[in-house]
Amino acid sequence: MTSFIALLRGVNVGGITIRSAELRELFDGLGFEAVRTVLASANVAFESPRADAAALKREIEAALAERFGYDAWIVLTTAEHVRAVIxxxxxxxxxxxxxxxxxxxxxxxxxxxxxxxxxxxxxxxxIARGDGVVYWNPVKGTTTDTPFAKLLSRARFTPTTTNRNLRTLAKLAG
Known part of the structure; x- marks a missing residue:
């Protein structure tokens, strides 16, 4: 059994609202175990006996798109990888x-x-490059104002990036 973490991009902003209970229900319905959401439903931790992350990602994105009617994109990684990133x-x-x-x-x-x-x-x-991530440590209260924040918000990056606070990741990784 592999512990996975799904990070949903663009949820509960821009008119795409997904409640935590609905998200848990969807993941339960896909046959995953130990499903839990963290912080306003854009983060899901779950377990699966299937190890093909690419296939799981496609399946989850398709289910999200069908159920909630949006062009779903997620980052799917393992809890082990998130702990290493932390x-x-x-x-x-x-x-x-x-x-x-x-x-x-x-x-x-x-x-x-x-x-x-x-x-x-x-x-x-x-900022610093890590294993499958970029680390960023701005002064508190400036996360929308710094040059890096403005770089992240450019149109070419917003559809393909998502960021999480280190504390949120720690809650997800357990």
Whole structure:
């Protein structure tokens, strides 16, 4: 049995509303076990005996699209990988003046482009490339205002990236 984590992109923003109970019901209906949602339904932890993550991703996206009527895109990873991502966070996650974020993307090339951080001030926008992620540790309260935040919000990145706070990931990974 593999413990998976599904991170849904674009849920509960832009008119796409999915309640946690409905999301759990959908994942239960797909035959997954130990299904639980974390924080307003954009995050699902579950277990499956099937190990083909690519096939599971396609199945989940198709079920989300059919049930909720939107062009679903998710990041599907394992709880083990998320724990490793958390453990590898390269900044001081305990620094109360900062907000520790992890950016996931649909392709390594997107992460590479984001991690180059051309023109970014590392004191304002500390970023680092990790295993399948980009780490970001902005000053608390600036996550929509910094140059990296503006880079993430560009039209070419918004459909293929999703980010989560390190604390949310810790809750998901258990």
């Amino acid at each position: 453990d590898a966070f390269p900044f001081d996650a305990a620094d109360a003046s900062r907000q520790p974020w992890v950016v996931f993307a649909s392709a390594a090339s997107v992460l590479d482009e984001l991690a180059r951080g051309e023109g970014l001030d590392p004191a304002v926008d500390p």
